[in-house]
Amino acid sequence: MLTLFDYLPSQNAWKIRQLLAHLQTPYRTQHVSIFEGAGQSDAYRAINPAGTVPAIRLDDGRVLAESNAILAFLADGTRYLPDDAFARAKVQQWLSFEQNHVESQIGSLRYWTMTGKLPRRAPALVEAKRAASLRALRILDEELATRPFITGAGYTIADISLFAYASRAEDAGLSLQPHPHFRAWLARVAAQPRFLAQVHPYSIDPHAMGELPG
Template sequence: MLTLYDYLPSQNAWKVRLLLNHLGRPYEQTLVSIFEGEGKSANYLAINPTGAVPAIQEEDGYTLAESNAILVYLASNTAYLPSETLYQAQVLQWLFFEADYVQSTIATRRHWMLTGKDKNRPGDTLTSQYHAAIKVLTVLNNRLGQSPFLAGPDYTIADMSVFAYAHLSDEAGLPLPDFSNIMRWIKAVRQQPGFLAETYPYSIDEYSYREL
């Protein structure tokens, strides 16, 4: 059976849980206590060289890391990753956008704010991060004003990936309700069959205040 290396409050890991839920694919979970340093163990670094979650391991030992690469792999030959070349490339466009822009702004800011780490960050870093996050939400809102879902007419792994942190933007101190197209899309994503509503707060982990 597939193994998912997971840390419950991680929304990068939640993306993978969401897709597995949509697919109805059974898996085993191995929890990695990242803030206690378990990700830095030699055993785990052999699975994911960055020490981060998520990662997966197939029964034959094959391993894969980076949440968006995992989504591409697991969604291949399913309705969640179109096979037509340009449509598939548009899915990749939004997956790369997520990894580059969403993770460095909304996700990082939310992590800092929910674990108190924002108090140890310089004010100008927080200010420039806020403006960068607003720009990301504006790009998403504009795109979702033109298209029902990010890559086109269908719900794909691009939506799963971006949704993971974007729908929690209010927890990063961002004015999510101001972005009406994103709000419409959030409702549409929640209505997809097999949507996974369950997320976990950092407060379930007594070590989450630690720096990585």
């Protein structure tokens, strides 16, 4: 059975939980206490050299990390990843956008906000993240004004990936009010069968107020 290396407040890990729920794939969970340094252990770095979650281990022992790579692997041959080369590349385009403009911006700002780290960060850095986050939301709103899901191929792993952190923008103090098309898309994603609504706050982990050891 597939093993998912998880940390519940991680929305990167939520992406994998969500796809596995859509696919109704059974799996076992191994929790990685990232703030206590478990991600930096030799044992875990053999699974993911970067020491981050999510990662998966297959029945045959092979391991895979990086949320979007895992999504692409698990979605292969399913309705969540098109077969056509161009349509797949479009999905890849938005997976890259997610890493560069959503996860690393909205995701970071949200993490700092929710774990009390914002006052410890350089104001210029916080402002840059905020500006980049607003730009990402504006781009998504503009794109989603023209089609129901982010690529032209229906609901795909690109939507799952983008939803993970973009849907939590308000946790980072970013208003969604100026983005009606984006908000309508959030509702369309949340209406998908077996949608996982549960978001685990960082407050469930008493160690999350500290800095990551990596």
